[in-house]
Amino acid sequence: MDCVTERDARLRIAAELRMFLPVSRRREWQRVTTDDTSTLGHHVESVGVPLTEAGPMILGGRGVRPSYLLAPGDVVEVHAMPRPQPLPAGPRFLLDVHLGTLARRLRLIGVDAAYHNDMDDPALVVQANEEHRVLLTQDRGLLRRRALWLGAYVRGSRPADQLRDVLERFAPPLTPWTRCTSCNGVLVPVSKQEVEPVLEAGTRRSYDAYGRCRDCGQVYWQGAHSDSLEEIVRTAQVWTNNAKIQHG
Structure with a gap:
């Protein structure tokens, strides 16, 4: 069982994204340790999910950006990219x-x-x-x-x-x-x-x-x-x- 520390935050990874997780950690909840400098995006990628595949990220009922500085005790839902995915330019x-x-x-x-x-x-x-x-x-x-x-x-x-x-x-x-x-x-x-x-x-x-x-x-x-x-x-x-x- 993972050791919990006061610096930990938790990520809830959507089912569609768990294929990117290492087999040994392929589960819904991922615990990460915050360090005052690493962003939410960094932590999402550190567990195995490319940011290109991550959609809305929800903290306390509101959306947060990948640049958000993850804090101890945070619980973030990481959803898959919505489909069809909107693009800033025509599909090329x-x-x-x-x-x-x-x-x-x-x-x-x-x-x-x-x-x-x-x-x-x-x-x-x-x-x-x-x-x-x-x-x-x-x-x-x-x-x-x-x-x-x-x-x-x-x-x-x-x-x-x-x-x-x-x-x-x-x-x-x-x-x-x-x-x-x-x-x-x-x-x-x-x-x-x-x-x-x-x-x-x-x-x-x-x-x-x-x-x-x-x-x-x-x-x-x-x-x-x-x-x-x-x-x-x-x-x-x-x-x-x-x-x-x-x-x-």
């Missing part, structure tokens, strides 16, 4: 190097999702800050970087679960088939004649409607994989609409 994202499939799926449904498979953590933070993008990652240490403008932990190991988590958390506007899944550029309609030189004979015979990325030049058409892609789009629209209804 930057994905960590391990989330390439999620990036392509976000682009498929028209969400602005920057991604590089060779970018280190400091460079990710710089781009996220300069372009005001929400950094999506499963690296908890990256979310604790003080310089980061805004980040979010992506839950789930399968791309479908990850996509659902992002859509339910942010409920971004969806504009399917408007972005290049390779580079995130915007697709523009082009005539068959414009792209005919790069098409194979079978494609030229079978399809008449084409789009081209204005950044990388890749050409798109409704191909053999369209059924599976359309299912991803339909499911994404359902998840987003449900999130808006349930939490709107």
